[in-house]
Amino acid sequence: MDFILRAQDLHLSFHGIQALAGVSFDLSPHEILGIIGPNGAGKTSVLNCINGFYHPQHGRIVYAGQEISFWPPHRRAQLGIARTFQNIALYPGMTVLDNIMTGRVIRMRAGVLACSVYAGPAHREHVTQRAIVEDIIDFLEIEEARHHRVADLPYGLQKKVELGRALAMEPRLLILDEPMAGMSLDEKMDMARYILELKEVRHLPMILIEHDMGVVMDLCDRIVVMDYGKVIAEGPPVSVQRNPDVIRAYIGQEVGTTQG
Amino acid sequence: MSEFILGGLMNGLAVGSIYALIALGFALLYKSTKILNLAHGELVLFGGYLAIALSNIVPLPVAIVLTLVAAAVLGFAIERVVMRPLFGQPLLSVIIVTLALGYIVRGVMVGVWGGDTRQFPGITGGVLSIGGIPIQRVGVWSAATAVTLLVIFWLFFRYSLAGIAMRAVANEQLTASTLGVSLRRVFAYAWAFAAMAGAVGGILLGLWLGVNFALAFVGLKALAAVILGGLDSIPGAIVGGFAIGVIETIVGGYIDANIIYGFKEIIAFVIILVVLMIRPYGLFGTEHIERL
């Protein structure tokens, strides 16, 4: 098996508006795949098809050898597909710690009775899980913010927390929807460092949607370019960068000149 | 049997026209403010009680006009005193506050005028026969008035400036407010309008059936009507109102008489549950797909 995820001929429309018109690509294990394209190209819709929020009218999603096209989102998550959202989808009223802890819920086993007693197994389990969450907090260097409500944090930090929550699931495939949008240069460098480390150390395959071309070119092993719900180019960064179709789709945007 | 159905249809449409009017106020309020007003039945009660009390002092038409003015004032007052400070609060807080409002209105009504059934003075019974089907004279008049008012409200909503502003807000609160539509004014209009629609409904039902505190339950029938029609659809509310009237009279009446007693009282809830299971956004409502 040379791919961990395959999107095959996805078609999706909303009330007559065609969001996806036959999108196909493979993601191989240990690879970072970038998806780029103008706003409204259908990038987020592809992710929503992969993790089960949208159901394509036509096409299949195959993950780790099984077809998951009709699985509900939570089952796909339990298979190890984790993601972050373009517009942060954290729990604003909870602390950073609790937010990341929600990523551990599926790893917790305490039954309803144990939970209602809490002292004993449920509590011990919570302590173990807390240690794992603390590791993630260390990894993302957000110790200071641990007990802060997420709503009170600056945007860039929230993006980090959302990555942390996804990592807490111990994912086997990580999907990042514009993880660096709206970040300062420093924050982008941090985020890029985490992504590289996840790839080098944990060999975690990733799908990355990002508008910053410099970042995309540096981080991704392969790039899929989308426009109007279709894949218009695919390949390693250098070749995509020179592709005339891509340049046409990006008229007005200077491909590859912004450095991250 | 066919007589039962024809008679049911006629009576159902007559009472349905009043439900439609009440439901219209409910739906319009929801559409422009996103508030589910569980005190709507109490606004109906308010109209009925006040109009009866006034009609003991002044002639009926004057009493009705005064009641409508009072309803509009009540609507404005509710918006200004209670709803505006709660703007942006969670759904549940707003719902429970409308329930509390209902308590207050009902408490005042029953406290002042008592809970017994009261009739409008000088309304004579009399039964008309339309195509061989007997129907109460007041019922016919009430229905005719309700239909006329439905048309007037409809025209108002379509063509008046206030109506257009309300529709703009209904479509997109944020956009409308950046375009200079005053949200506050629209909310105030919506409340006044809902209170007036409810009050008229109360008067018309009261003329027909008399007024007691149970009139507030009509609010729940209006709820069933808007769920059936689609919570955010004005035509839906009207169609829903007629439909609930007919279903309640024919199906409810039949089951009530032949199968289980009292079914007519709860058929509205059965309809609500069935619609929510099958098609939560109703016949004409818009389905909402969450953007991620």
Add this chain to the structure above:
Amino acid sequence: MSIRPAGDFKISYAQDMAVLDSTFNRVGFGALLAALVLAPFWLREFIFLLTTIGIFAVGACGLGLLTGFTGQISLGHAAFMAIGAYASAIITGSLGLPFLVALPLAGFVSFIFGAVVALPSVRIKGLYLAIATLAFQFLTEYAIIHMAGGVGAISVRAPSIGSWQLRTETQFYYMLLVVWVLSGVIASNLIKSRIGLAFMAVRDRDYAAQVLGIDLLYYKALAFGIAAFYAGIAGSLWAHYSRLITPEHFSIVTSIDYVAMVVMGGLTSVWGPHLGAALVILLSQGLKIITPEVIAVLPVFAKIATPLREIVFGSILIALLIWEPGGIAVLLKKLKRKLDLWPFAY
């Protein structure tokens, strides 16, 4: 930022997550418990007030978990209380089982109903769910009246534990107190556990919860089930306390009272349901208690006593929510913060 007295540092994760995490809380809880245990001595003939508060607090605890922590609005909580009450009446009556068996069993019967009612809640959300539960409330009332016949009233045996019959108000109160404290502690434990975390994830952003592998259907059904369980327990207690139940005890008015309790008490506080139950019961019972006295002075009052309850109740609810949308729990928290900082005003 959390505010706690200086010198009370948390050391390990375990301590950081302990149940009653500061000296202040432990002392306060102890004092409260002592007051409750001694209540029959200082409340005397008014102990029935505390019994009523306790019973409704148990039910409200469940609604707090469902609405406050899972974000599911229910206007049909009293229906589950009715199911528990009638189940308990039948279990101890026709089936002849002891009260101690009937109490949890009534909870379980309610649980099943709750979990089943929750099934559509994956499609029906927010407002629509509120309306659906409202319909469920009315249909349950109707069904009970039809199945029980007449006005639906049945009489219930006095509760007994083993061969010991609970005959006096005080005996019942102590039995209730145990159930009440257990209910509160269990609710607070659930909130701290994985289940509470999942509930809050569902409440705050359901699609994000799904992405974390949290099964919405399972957790919503669980929340509804647990809420119904609590309501069922409250229903059973109420049945054996009042000894005669009619559907009127569990009407839409009671459901609204329940919602008022959790909203006024404070939706996202474990203390909220208890505070709210106390407020609502004291308000309505208090008005009932003073009515005869007022009528003695002002005879016209007799006519408006019942409507007055509605007016006062409605007004206080609105005033409280406009003043402090977070309810009494938040008011108290603010007060405590002021006291902590006193006499420095920052």
